[in-house]
Amino acid sequence: MRARYGATVTSLPLAAPVPTTADQPPAPGQRLGGRAFEVHLDNFEGPFDLLLGLIAKHKMDVTEVALSRVTDEFIAYIRQSGAAWDLAAATEFLVVAATLLDLKAARLLPSAAVEDEEDLALLEARDLLFARLLQYRAYKLAAAHLGGLEGSQARRFARSAALEPRFAEVLPDVLLGIGLEQFTVLAVRALTPRTPPVVGVEHLHVARVSVREHAATLRSRLSSTGAASFRSLISDCTSTLEVVARFLALLELYREGAVTFDQMVPLGDLRVRWTGQGVAGDGPYDTDSDDEEQLT
Incomplete structure (x- = not known):
């Protein structure tokens, strides 16, 4: 069975690709050179994000994905982009591809009963790899959301203007209860060093x-x-x-x-x-x- 991008899907993927506009910049790694990275396999054809969503929701087995062809297509995709390629997008693809490779290797191992600690550790590593893939998707969606907020707020500027004269005339004058001389007295009183307290002994009877x-x-x-x-x-x-x-x-x-x-x-x-x-x-x-x- 070959899955085509745009065809009817029985269930929604983990997260659909975030659409981009002129005012909303794409998330890092989503587009290079103005177009999204797509993969063309025997059993799937469409955006790379959709492929990750199907794998994360167990709609497609990672063992059925030819990771070597995906890697070759991504390298060709970067070469076609020329000087517009993004280092951050390439780094994210390498992380995801390495995770898929480890997950596929763990799936191809025998699934018999656990006999020793090494097999148990291998199964735990497989679960950790799958969790890492889900975490990547969550960060990617969060980055796209923050990027959209940044793009929508980029054209908003605060208006700074002085008070209009007709409104300034309505304001009452500031009246202070004390003048400059009173302020001076208060300043001198506050800055004058305080006399240390002395215990008096005049009340004590010292006569012989x-x-x-x-x-x-x-x-x-x-x-x-x-x-x-x-x-x-x-x-x-x-x-x-x-x-x-x-x-x-x-x-x-x-x-x-x-x-x-x-x-x-x-x-x-x-x-x-x-x-x-x-x-x-x-x-x-x-x-x-x-x-x-x-x-x-």
């Missing part, structure tokens, strides 16, 4: 409180009054540290026996009485002593 001085104050007051409450003795203190220093001085006077304590009820008011004993000028809080004890 002398327990000796508070002991002398207590001796002076109690010796003249004889007795007083602890609340009245610390009424002139300006800080908690001074209250602590005066309390320590009072404990030292009690240890020396210079004062006694009276407290009528628990947590009640503490009464301090002056006894004047043990104060001979040689105590630890003698004003003439050079030993200073201070609180910080």
Whole structure:
């Protein structure tokens, strides 16, 4: 049976040849010198793309295709094209022809049961070759589609024009809320280096409180009054540290026996009485002593 191009086909091929026009350039490898490559075999006559489509859809067995005649016709086709032949088209034909040759060699091998790993690898290689042929067809169709888009958009140009004066007059003036001087102030503020933050210690109490001085104050007051409450003795203190220093001085006077304590009820008011004993000028809080004890 001889298949002629243009004759009735029982089923559609994988993809029909993409028609070309003056505005739509052909895909690479589809035409050389302005005409498509056709093959003339005993069982097929027509475009090479149609032959690939029939093989891909199993409408024609690759073993029935004389690849040597196809190669000879393609070489003659390139020679007739002269200087207009395309290197990319020739390269694509070589890839497809090599794939068909490997596929045909795999089909001619015996199809008996797989006995060893080499036969299994050969069958897998045959399937890979067929998949490569399908992949080639997919890329070819995609390239033709992209080429058609490029051709259809080649004559389209964006129009760049300024705004017409009658429309420009309608636009309102641009009004800014600040002027040049305000922009200058903002720029100076943004470009001025920031002062590194400093942790202040002014709120910390660094004064040194002398327990000796508070002991002398207590001796002076109690010796003249004889007795007083602890609340009245610390009424002139300006800080908690001074209250602590005066309390320590009072404990030292009690240890020396210079004062006694009276407290009528628990947590009640503490009464301090002056006894004047043990104060001979040689105590630890003698004003003439050079030993200073201070609180910080």
